Amino acid sequence: MKNRRVTIKKISRTNDRAADIQQNNGPLIRRRSPSAQVFSISELSPRWRQTGARMSATTKCYTSAMSTANDLTLDNKRLERARRYDRIHNWLFLVDLLLILVALSAMMYRGERGVSFALLRLIEHHLSTHRWIATAAYLGAVVTGYVVAFLPYHWFKGYYLEHQFQLSTQRWYQWLADELKSWLVMLAVVVPLGSLWYWFMRAAGAWWWLWAAAGWIFFQVILGMVFPVLILPLFYRSRPVEDTSLLAAVEDLARRCGVRVLGVYRLGLSAKTRKANAALAGLGATKRVLLGDTLLDHFTPQEVLCVLAHEFGHYWHAHLPKLLVVTGASAVVGMWLADRVMRALAALLGISDLTCVATFPLLLLALLVFAVLTLPCMNALARHCERRADLFALETTRDPDAFISAMTRLAASNLSNPEPHPLIEWLLHSHPSIARRIAAARAWQAARGSGAI
Numbered sequence: 001m002k003n004r005r006v007t008i009k010k011i012s013r014t015n016d017r018a019a020d021i022q023q024n025n026g027p028l029i030r031r032r033s034p035s036a037q038v039f040s041i042s043e044l045s046p047r048w049r050q051t052g053a054r055m056s057a058t059t060k061c062y063t064s065a066m067s068t069a070n071d072l073t074l075d076n077k078r079l080e081r082a083r084r085y086d087r088i089h090n091w092l093f094l095v096d097l098l099l100i101l102v103a104l105s106a107m108m109y110r111g112e113r114g115v116s117f118a119l120l121r122l123i124e125h126h127l128s129t130h131r132w133i134a135t136a137a138y139l140g141a142v143v144t145g146y147v148v149a150f151l152p153y154h155w156f157k158g159y160y161l162e163h164q165f166q167l168s169t170q171r172w173y174q175w176l177a178d179e180l181k182s183w184l185v186m187l188a189v190v191v192p193l194g195s196l197w198y199w200f201m202r203a204a205g206a207w208w209w210l211w212a213a214a215g216w217i218f219f220q221v222i223l224g225m226v227f228p229v230l231i232l233p234l235f236y237r238s239r240p241v242e243d244t245s246l247l248a249a250v251e252d253l254a255r256r257c258g259v260r261v262l263g264v265y266r267l268g269l270s271a272k273t274r275k276a277n278a279a280l281a282g283l284g285a286t287k288r289v290l291l292g293d294t295l296l297d298h299f300t301p302q303e304v305l306c307v308l309a310h311e312f313g314h315y316w317h318a319h320l321p322k323l324l325v326v327t328g329a330s331a332v333v334g335m336w337l338a339d340r341v342m343r344a345l346a347a348l349l350g351i352s353d354l355t356c357v358a359t360f361p362l363l364l365l366a367l368l369v370f371a372v373l374t375l376p377c378m379n380a381l382a383r384h385c386e387r388r389a390d391l392f393a394l395e396t397t398r399d400p401d402a403f404i405s406a407m408t409r410l411a412a413s414n415l416s417n418p419e420p421h422p423l424i425e426w427l428l429h430s431h432p433s434i435a436r437r438i439a440a441a442r443a444w445q446a447a448r449g450s451g452a453i
Helices: 046-058 060-065 076-108 115-126 131-164 172-235 244-257 293-298 301-316 319-349 357-397 400-414 422-428 434-449
Strands: 029-031 238-240 259-261 264-267 278-281 288-292
Touching: 076 115, 076 131, 076 357, 076 422, 115 131, 115 357, 131 172, 131 357, 172 238, 172 278, 172 319, 172 357, 244 264, 244 301, 244 357, 259 301, 264 293, 278 301, 288 293, 288 301, 293 301, 293 400, 301 319, 301 357, 301 400, 319 357, 357 400, 357 422, 357 434, 400 434
Parallel strands: 264 288
Antiparallel strands: 029 259, 238 264, 278 288
């Protein structure tokens, strides 16, 4: 439900690197019937209605304090802060892109006489000339150099800026600990994956790109399975939701949606941020619904159920397998394009051996160009999936008021710009703007009131 663009998926890092949990992981549900029944909040068990009343009472002060924040047209101060926050992140996207392009280009400048090949020769001279050992050491050195060189920028983006907008709750040493863990995770992923990648290039010859694409798709599936049980716990604490009334309400909603819930977890977002969020994570036996404690503690029961219905909508419409198919096709095209770009640039730079790991910056440069070119199309597909999930939530809960209040509360708590420029939304946003989602809900409500539904 988070209305922000996704750069590299993302919940494991405060600086947006975790973004992408929601798009790359499947829902914690299984289809039970071909049709979803209509669900009404009034149909909840008396125990859950009592719990809702208790929750409303305990959050009465919070709701009162946030009343103007939830209506963004009235809270001009918060609205302006959200717009400033959005503008800064739009510029930071360009800064991200420019810095990475400059760094990769600098490493490949002068080809075999440049920095990248000099680093590999240094490793071979002082460590080992064995291909696998030298490749792993080179990749580890590149990852470490990236983390160290970009640490001040990541501090500004992920710590200073978040505190300036009063969104972060982290202390500096907690943020630094997350950076350290992110570095270790990157090493654990990039070193073996990159070593296999260059083995594909040596073993498969001219068709390496096809094997690399297949390997990348397989890696995405494995990552989806292990993420919530191996990676997520490194950054966030989670535990099964113990509120029996909430679980009963979730099961009731899932039954009316024709799905079966396998697990609902409370995610400790409040230890690091004031932003509210919910996500689907895991594949197979690791599937689960993740509800941020910032969502559970500050949203009404009706709003929480609307958020859950949205997540169920992703499963009902089979968005995960569809996105995997699109991602797989994109990977094949991207790897083929990377092969062509690398060959052209290698000839220009005088590089004789593309299977040498020192061409790694060249590979990243080619893949980055492809990712930027296809970003608007991938975001358009993601927004389409989000709109369908929103519609599913409205048709399932039949509670547009709760849906609208959940959207406005998300915008207020996350400082989401409700009306970004259409071009920015088209280029960078993986979700429709809050204003568009609310307008769609009101149109649905009006059509229902007029008997069109």
